[in-house]
Amino acid sequence: MHRKSFISQYLQDLVPVAFELESAQEFHMMGTGPAQFKVKLKREIPKRELLKSTSLALGEAYVRGDLELDRDLYEVLDMFLGQMDRFRLNPSALHGLLHSSLAAKHQKQEISSHYDIGNDFYRLWLDETMSYSCGYFQNPGNTLFEAQVEKTDRILKKLHLEMGMTLLDIGCGWGFLLMRAARRYGVKGLGITLSEEQYQQFSREIKEQKLEDRLEVRLMDYRKLEKSGLQFDRLVSVGMIEHVGRGNYETFLKNASAVLKPGGLFLLHFISAQKEHAGDPFIRKYIFPGGVIPSLREMMNLLPEYEFRTLDVESLRRHYTQTLLCWRENFCRHKELVTAQRGEEFVRIWELYLASCAAAFHQGVVDLHQILMSRGVNNELPMVRVV
Secondary structure (H helix, E strand, O other): OOOOOHHHHHHHHHOOOOEEEEOOOOEEEEOOOOOOOEEEEOOOOOHHHHHHEHHHHHHHHHHHOOEEEOOOHHHHHHHHHHHHHHOOEOOOOOHHHHOOOOOHHHHHHHHHHHHOOOHHHHHHHOOOOOOOOOOOOOOOOOOHHHHHHHHHHHHHHHOOOOOOOEEEEEOOOOOHHHHHHHHHHOOEEEEEEOOHHHHHHHHHHHHHOOOOOOEEEEEOOHHHOOOOOOOEEEEEEEOOHHHOOOOOHHHHHHHHHHHEEEEEEEEEEEEEEOOOOOOOHHHHHHOOOOOOOOEHHHHHHHHHHHOEEEEEEEEOHHHHHHHHHHHHHHHHHOHHHHHHHHOHHHHHHHHHHHHHHHHHHHOOOEEEEEEEEEEOOOOOOOOOOOO
16 A cells, blocks of 8 residues: 655645645545645645644745645645644744844834835735735625725724714724824824835825824834824724734833823734744744734733723624635736736735634634723723714
C-alpha cells in the first residue's frame, strides 16, 4: 500500500470533510463520502514550514500558485477554518512577526503599509461611503452601501447625539461617520488618523462639503490625546484598537478617558477574539503588520480602571461575514485591473485575506463587538435600548 506523504496526513487531520489531494508524487482521496473539493499541489510544501505555521505555509503556497483548488476559495475555507484551534504554530520561530514593536513611530509605519497603498485601490471594492469596517444588514436584500449607512446610523443613535455636541472619532478613516454626524445631528467633530491618504481625502471632503465650521481632521496618534487639552461629549472608535497592540490597551483607554467629559459616551467597535492570542501569522505578515485582535473579556476587564461603565454590548459577527463577502465580490470584479497594476501575487494575497476573514467570522473564529460605555455614571439616558 502506498504510504501517505506528510502533507496528506497533515491536511487530513485538519479538514473535516472528504476531499482529494493531487501532487506530482501521489493522488489520495481523504475521508469518506463524495469529495467536497480537490487540492492540487504543484510543488511540495516543506514540512518545516507546515510545522512553523499552518496558515502561513498554506497561505504562501496559495499566493505562489503552488496550491490550487477546484472550488470557490471561500467555500473551501469555510469548511475547515472552524478547526483553527488545531492549526500548528511555533511561536518561538515567529517571535519577530508575532511580537512587533509597540512604539509610536513603528506603528505609524505599520498603519501606512496598509492604509496608504492608495485610495483608488480601496475605491474599487469598498462602497461609496469608503467604510472599511463591518456593515449592518438590516434586511437580507440590503446593498453594501445601505448596510454601511445603517451601521453608521446605528452607532450615531447609540451615542445619543444632540445639536452642538462635540464628537471625537479615534481612527476616523475616510470620514464618513463624522460627516454624517455633522449633517444629521449638527455636532462638531474631530477625526484623528495616522494614514496620510485618509487625512488628505477627508480634508478635501470637508472643504468640498463646506463643513469646515463643524469638522476637522488631524494626523495624530491617540497617545497625544491625554495632554492635548481637548474635551468631548462623545467618543467613537471603529476598527482601530486592533492596531493598538496588546500592551497598549491601557494606554488607549487612559487617553480616551482623559478627553471624555464626565457622563460622556464612548462607543468602541472592534474585531474580537474568544481568547487572547498573538494573531494570525499570514495576516500579520501580508495584510496588517502588528495587528492584534483583543478578546472581549480583556477589554471588558480593563474598562472600570478608566472610569468606563458598560451600558451595552452587541455582537455583529454575521454582519461582518456578509460585509466581507460583498468586499470580495467587488474585489473580484476588478481582478484584471488590480493584477495589471500590482501583480498576480498581490491579488491572490488580498482575495485570500477577504475570503479567509469571511470564513473566520462565519465559523466564529473571530467576532465583532460594539461596546457602549459612559465615563462615570450617566442617569440622563433613556432607560430603554434605542436600537
